[in-house]
Amino acid sequence: xxxxxxxxxxxxxxxxxxxxxxxxxxxxxxxxxxxxxxxxxxxxxxxxxxxxxxxxxxxxxxxxxxxxxxxxxxxxxxxxxxxxxxxxxxxxxxxxxxxxxxxxxxxxxxxxxxxxxxxxxxxxxxxxxxxxxxxxxxxxxxxxxxxxxxxxxxxxxxxxxxxxxxxxxxxxxxxxxxxxxxxxxxxxxxxxxxxxxxxxxxxxxxxxxxxxxxxxxxxxxxxxxxxxxxxxxxxxxxxxxxxxxxxxxxxxxxxxxxxxxxxxxxxxxxxxxxxxxxxxxxxxxxxxxxxxxxxxxxxxxxxxxxxxxxxxxxxxxxxxxxxxxxxxx
Numbered sequence: 472x473x474x475x476x477x478x479x480x481x482x483x484x485x486x487x488x489x490x491x492x493x494x495x496x497x498x499x500x501x502x503x504x505x506x507x508x509x510x511x512x513x514x515x516x517x518x519x520x521x522x523x524x525x526x527x528x529x530x531x532x533x534x535x536x537x538x539x540x541x542x543x544x545x546x547x548x549x550x551x552x553x554x555x556x557x558x559x560x561x562x563x564x565x566x567x568x569x570x571x572x573x574x575x576x577x578x579x580x581x582x583x584x585x586x587x588x589x590x591x592x593x594x595x596x597x598x599x600x601x602x603x604x605x606x607x608x609x610x611x612x613x614x615x616x617x618x619x620x621x622x623x624x625x626x627x628x629x630x631x632x633x634x635x636x637x638x639x640x641x642x643x644x645x646x647x648x649x650x651x652x653x654x655x656x657x658x659x660x661x662x663x664x665x666x667x668x669x670x671x672x673x674x675x676x677x678x679x680x681x682x683x684x685x686x687x688x689x690x691x692x693x694x695x696x697x698x699x700x701x702x703x704x705x706x707x708x709x710x711x712x713x714x715x716x717x718x719x720x721x722x723x724x725x726x727x728x729x730x731x732x733x734x735x736x737x738x739x740x741x742x743x744x745x746x747x748x749x750x751x752x753x754x755x756x757x758x759x760x761x762x763x764x765x766x767x768x769x770x771x772x773x774x775x776x777x778x779x780x781x782x783x784x785x786x787x788x789x790x791x792x793x794x795x796x797x798x799x800x
Contacts, residue, residue: 481509482658482690486517486618489688490608491674496626496654496682498523499601500539503567505627505651507579507639510619511559511700517617519562522604524626526564528617529553534564534578536591539600547576547589559620559704561640567630568597582640582711584633606656606684620693625678626654633770637715641708654682661692726750726772732779746775 484490498504506520512528520526523537533549544566553560563579566572568591575588591597606624607617625639629651639648655678657664665686666673672686729747750771 480659480661481511481620481622481693483620483693484607484617484690485688486513486616487688488616489690490616491606491656491684491690492608492687493522493604493606493654493682493684496604496684497601498599498604501599501628502571502597503628503630504536504599505563505565505629505631505636506625507561507563507631507636508624509559509561509622510617511557511621512617512619514618516614517619518608518610518614519617519621520604520606521608521610523600523602524564524604525610526562527610527614528562528619529614534576536566536576537600537602539598541600544576544591545589547578547587549578550580550585553580559700559707563631563636563640565630565636566591570597572630579636579640581707582637583714584636607690608687622658624654624656624658625652627651628653637711641712649678652678653680654678656684658692665692722770722773725776729772729776729779740779743775743779746771750775 504524506524506526508519510519510528516527516529516531518526519528525535525537527533527549529549530551530553531548532546533553534547536544538544547564553562561579561581563582565577565579566575568574574591574597576591577588578585607621609616627650631639635648638645654676656674657677658674664675664677666675666683674684674686676682676684733744733747
């Protein structure tokens with residue numbers, strides 16, 4: 472049984488010749504992927520992942536994919552805060568093909584999704600190609616190796632939901648969060664994770680899938696993340712949780728407003744009513760507390776609310792008044 476908590480140590484890469492090179496791991500044919508890690512950079516621009524999955528640590532081009540026909544998906548940029556590299560950040564990149572998801576590429580920082588997504592544009596196959604994966608190595612002459620610390624690197628063959636990504640960020644230990652895990656380098660225990668033989672040094676995959684990586688250069692295994700860094704991490708998680716609680720409350724209000732509107736408008740659009748009923752599936756007869764209701768589901772209520780509001784609600788003064796009051800909060 473493998474543990475699922477936040478790693479307690481990290482590895483520092485020197486930004487010159489340190490890297491992890493995977494020889495066996497393949498992304499060929501994958502129709503969804505999630506890559507996540509804790510990272511603390513020592514300068515603004517550096518390459519975190521190179522291969523058919525590309526992730527840069529910078530403000531600007533941040534994430535793209537390579538399809539089976541070698542077409543690139545286009546860049547999804549990080550927000551400006553990523554360039555502030557003096558502190559730990561939990562970074563996640565997610566994509567799922569239209570065949571089993573929404574086809575969108577997404578980026579998260581400290582468990583919170585960025586506002587913008589990018590539709591995958593890497594060819595009609597809707598699956599990833601294969602190219603050797605390199606962690607922290609140079610991308611090209613403009614984007615060099617990552618310099619800084621990394622820990623708890625995880626790759627999944629599925630697209631984790633908003634709630635799952637936040638749960639991993641916050642250190643949730645549920646076994647459900649290990650579903651689809653195909654590579655895991657906690658970077659926590661040097662004696663358990665490193666193997667030396669015939670002058671080769673390997674980092675051992677803790678997902679039990681055998682996706683071990685070769686150590687290039689001489690990255691430094693550090694001790695526990697503690698003191699100011701540990702406190703800043705905890706403060707970040709608390710602040711993010713408070714933000715999500717407010718978000719859930721606001722979106723739950725939208726759900727209630729929608730329910731009231733549909734009760735008053737029996738002749739409302741079938742399309743809208745069907746979507747509302749689909750969002751309500753699984754809710755049950757008792758009112759579920761907003762804190763336990765999926766962010767993905769609640770966001771669906773808000774999207775439906777906005778669509779109806781643009782076309783129909785302006786002739787409903789009572790509803791519109793409540794809408795303006797709520798949006799002004």
